[in-house]
Amino acid sequence: MNFFDNISMRAKFIVNFLASASILIAAIFFCIWQIRIIGQNTDAIASNWLPSVQAAGEISQLRLRYRVRSLEFMQPNTPEEHAKIAGSMTELNGKLEQAFKKYEPLISSAEEKQAYDGAVAAAVGYREVVQQAVHLMQSGKEDEARVLSKGEWTKRANLLRDQTDALIRINSDGAKGAAAVAAESAAAGIRDALMALLLGVVMALALSWLFAKRVTTRLGQTIVAAQAISSGELHTTLPASSRDEVGKLIDAMGSMQISLRAIIKQISQSAGQLAHTAHSMSEQMERLEQASSAANESTSSAAAAIEQLSVSIDHVSANARETEIDSRGVAELAQQGRTTAHDVSANILSISGEISTASNQVVSLAERTRNISGIADTIRDIADQTNLLALNAAIEAARAGEAGRGFAVVADEVRKLAERTALATNEISTIIQAVVKETATVSEVMDHVNPMVEAGVTQVNQLTASLGDIDDRMERALERFRNVAEAVTEQSQAGTNLAGDVERVVGVVEETQSTVQFTREAARQLESLALGLQKEVARFSI
Numbered sequence: 107m108n109f110f111d112n113i114s115m116r117a118k119f120i121v122n123f124l125a126s127a128s129i130l131i132a133a134i135f136f137c138i139w140q141i142r143i144i145g146q147n148t149d150a151i152a153s154n155w156l157p158s159v160q161a162a163g164e165i166s167q168l169r170l171r172y173r174v175r176s177l178e179f180m181q182p183n184t185p186e187e188h189a190k191i192a193g194s195m196t197e198l199n200g201k202l203e204q205a206f207k208k209y210e211p212l213i214s215s216a217e218e219k220q221a222y223d224g225a226v227a228a229a230v231g232y233r234e235v236v237q238q239a240v241h242l243m244q245s246g247k248e249d250e251a252r253v254l255s256k257g258e259w260t261k262r263a264n265l266l267r268d269q270t271d272a273l274i275r276i277n278s279d280g281a282k283g284a285a286a287v288a289a290e291s292a293a294a295g296i297r298d299a300l301m302a303l304l305l306g307v308v309m310a311l312a313l314s315w316l317f318a319k320r321v322t323t324r325l326g327q328t329i330v331a332a333q334a335i336s337s338g339e340l341h342t343t344l345p346a347s348s349r350d351e352v353g354k355l356i357d358a359m360g361s362m363q364i365s366l367r368a369i370i371k372q373i374s375q376s377a378g379q380l381a382h383t384a385h386s387m388s389e390q391m392e393r394l395e396q397a398s399s400a401a402n403e404s405t406s407s408a409a410a411a412i413e414q415l416s417v418s419i420d421h422v423s424a425n426a427r428e429t430e431i432d433s434r435g436v437a438e439l440a441q442q443g444r445t446t447a448h449d450v451s452a453n454i455l456s457i458s459g460e461i462s463t464a465s466n467q468v469v470s471l472a473e474r475t476r477n478i479s480g481i482a483d484t485i486r487d488i489a490d491q492t493n494l495l496a497l498n499a500a501i502e503a504a505r506a507g508e509a510g511r512g513f514a515v516v517a518d519e520v521r522k523l524a525e526r527t528a529l530a531t532n533e534i535s536t537i538i539q540a541v542v543k544e545t546a547t548v549s550e551v552m553d554h555v556n557p558m559v560e561a562g563v564t565q566v567n568q569l570t571a572s573l574g575d576i577d578d579r580m581e582r583a584l585e586r587f588r589n590v591a592e593a594v595t596e597q598s599q600a601g602t603n604l605a606g607d608v609e610r611v612v613g614v615v616e617e618t619q620s621t622v623q624f625t626r627e628a629a630r631q632l633e634s635l636a637l638g639l640q641k642e643v644a645r646f647s648i
Contacts, residue, residue, distance in 0.1 A: 126310035136302040143295055158218075158277040161209040165225065166270045168205055172198040173263055176236045179243065180255050192240060199233055209273075218276050225269035232262040328356055332509030335363060362506050369499045373520060373639070376492055381636035383484055388629040390478065400467070407460060414453065478538050478625060485632065486535070489527040492639075496521035523639055530628050537621050544617065554607075 175198060179191040206226055213219050235258050242251035327345040334342040342363070345356055428435070499517035 125313050129306045129309045129313070130303075132302075132306065134303075134306075136299065141295065141299075143291055158209065158212040158214070159274070159281055161205065161212060162270065162273040162277050165202065165205045165209060166267075166274060168198055168202040169229070169266055169270055172202060172236075176239070176259075177255075179240060180251060188243070195236070195240070202229060214280070215276075218273070218280075221269060221272040221276055225266065225273055228262065228266040228269045232259075232266045235259050235262045328359065329509075332359060332506070335359070335366070336509060336512035359506065359509070362502050365502050366499065369495055369502070373492065373495055373499075376488055376495070378636075379488065381633050383481065383488070385629075385633050386481070388626055388633060390474070390481070392626060476542065478534070483535070486528055486531040489524045489531060492524035493521055493528070496524060520639065523635055527632060527635060530632060534625055534628050537625060540621070558603075 172195060175191055175195045179188060179195065183191070206222075206229065209222065213222055235254065239251045239254045239259060242248070242254065324345055331342050331345065496517045500514055500521065503511065503514035503517055
């Protein structure tokens, strides 16, 4: 059956049709042959026995007419009547001879030949006796003629009758036998023709059944394999291939099976990488959250220090105003101012250190946020690749038609999962960009605060120098105290502004903490989705 399997379905149908048609045509030709045999038997009756019966009947009829006319001649009549009857007898005698000559070619057996010869001889003998009687009648010997007619005449007439009846009987029996043979042949021919037609139909049906069984068996095996593949058994063994359409379908399913194995394997690997990346991102977000908490605490401490600095500056301003009112207490106020200046310098230096620390932490936060952005880009690439693989799987399932519908559903779910992953990653990227932007803003604020702090340190140092020279420059003490009061007022305003900036930094850090927590939760969800994808892929046996 390898040759049969390697030809196309069209050629198979043509071969089956030609074979069935050949069988039926052979049966039809056999029926025609049987009909011809029946026709030959019928022709034998029509061309042999029927003409013989007709010819024998004609001889018998002419015999009777000749006898009747001869008997009429023996009756007393006028010479004219006798002459007329004699002429009629001569005419009938000629017709009888012609009838015998017409019958002779129709003889088909020795028995018939013997009966024919006897009839001819009897006719000759009868004619001679009749002519002898006619001659006696014409000679006036009527009594002798009548005696002859009652003796030898009757004997010869009966002999001719018997021989003629024998011919009729032989032809009648032959016709009946030929009719019986024709009827039997017709019945046998009809029976054989019906059997031939029935046999042809049975053989054609058997051939068609074998053809259909061969095709449907291989199709059934292919369908079973397709159902196994659709249920996830990608290692299912396919039926043997061939060059017909079924074989091409099997080859296409084999290619689809190989492609599905590769796709499922790649999806499984990608899902594993995605789960690992999501887990790593979750751990990094947790560490970033801890760092953000520490930065929040440090920023809160800086805010408290700045608030304390503002209070101190207000106190210095009050002392300066008191010094301006009471010049006598200048020395004491100068000493207090020196002490306060030292405190202010220490506090400002502390603020500068805290701001530097906060600036470094903000830079570190920006760097970690950029790392998170890189991880989000990696996740987005993995999601795009997963979406592309799901699209390829859907295309392969569409090529398989009905057999690939189950896998198309899985591929669609994988594609939707990849799209949700991409959406979550885009949200993460958006949040990270916002964090980076806010971090840059905080860094700019810190850079703006540092010069102000340095200016405050410089002013405090100047105040300290002024207080050192207060004993030598008492005359200019009031003017310098006014300058100090103004400077302290400005510093108080700067301290207030700095406190507001630090409070905004605290708000940014808290917002960063919320963003990090959301990102960590998104990473956990992404990891859960990746594990779910791995479970979906695990049901395929490759």
